Amino acid sequence: MDELFLMNNLWVMVCAVLVLLMQGGFILLEAGSTRMKNAGHIAGKTVFTIGIASLVFWAVGYGFIYGEGNLFIGLSDFFFGDFTTMFDGLAGSVDFFFQLAFAAIALTIAFGGFAERAKLSAYIVFAVLFSAFVYPIVAHWIWGDGWLAELGKQDFAGSTVVHLTGAMAALAATILLKPRLGKFNKDGSANDLAGHNQVYTALGVLILWVGWFGFNAGSTLGVEGVFFGYVALNTQLAAAAGAVAALFIAWAMLGKSDVPTMLNGALAGLVAITASCAFVAPWAAVIIGIIGGLIVFFSMKLFDKAKIDDPIFALSVHGVAGVWGTISTGFFATPQLAELNGGSAGLFYGGGFAQLGVQTLSVVACGAFAFIASYVLLLVTKAIVGGLRVSEEEEILGLDLSEHGSYGYPESMPEKHEKPGA
8 A cells, every 4th residue: 555545544534533523512512502401412412313323324324325326326335344445545444434424414413403392212213314315315416426416516525415404404303393482472573592601602613613624624535735735724714704704793783792693603604615615715715704604693583583493503504604605616616726626617717607507506406305305204203203392391391301311410400309499
């Protein structure tokens, strides 16, 4: 084995670990953005659903994405275990682990729409169904030998494949589960069910930010030409611009520099640059991040007005920003980078509307498929487990106790023999 082959595989393996570590960021982000009585449940379900996603991806997910099949789905390489298989110059097992980490992230995003009101059994069943029949099909269309790949769709690290797919599943879940108790008043106005720990939320965002370098820069799949450094630069600039833009728009509109909005702006910048990080100039990465930070603020308000309860803002951060990030490539992709990474130059570089059209088509097709498929599979889940949502009494009590029989913060809760308020 030559040295370059070993270095490429080592690089991608390290990046896979970084992407897996992003799950720790999601635990802190989701737990901090919700209430204390559900914190242990949120942390625990994240870990066990990673387990489910891993087993399903090994059994069928990888094969549905990269197996030999047709323009819709792959149909080979199930129960993956051939370490001699080579893909994009990587050992099969290394590529498998890297792709698995992405699949698990998409599932975690989808579960943002379940927060604080879904049954544990619903998580289990839907984790299997989403990991087998939703994410792999979208990934095959774009990253495998699917029909969007044939059209030249550009999604370097997954604004559509991972983020929009997960967000559309979260949207289906929020619609079917309906809002949390107390979220909306009879007149339609929304109440702020504030998360219990902004420090957790901020630390979660920082962990996700760092992990994103594995997500984006790792998608170079090698160290040749040190192109991963350029991708990392664009990633950093977009995240920074998203955080600053969101802070200032919240300050201007609300009169206060809202911390959660700023944090969501950073994530929106990261999501937006994920598709285009290998295709655009640094100045464009800043613009993409700024627009991501601005639209996430207005998107959060819009979902509230529509009476859609999105506890961790997955629909805005991953959905709306994912749409913008995908389409932005059709505007800003440079001829040199498009040639280097596949695809065509964007509208602003003389490429016309061709690439922009492909990017827009992919958003519509993948978003619609992910939403409809997830909605149907959630109905299947509902039939299997006898309802998606816990009872009103269990929701008021908190999922830590009602689903697991213990508190995530036992010292902050009354002992069994104590009366409330004692």
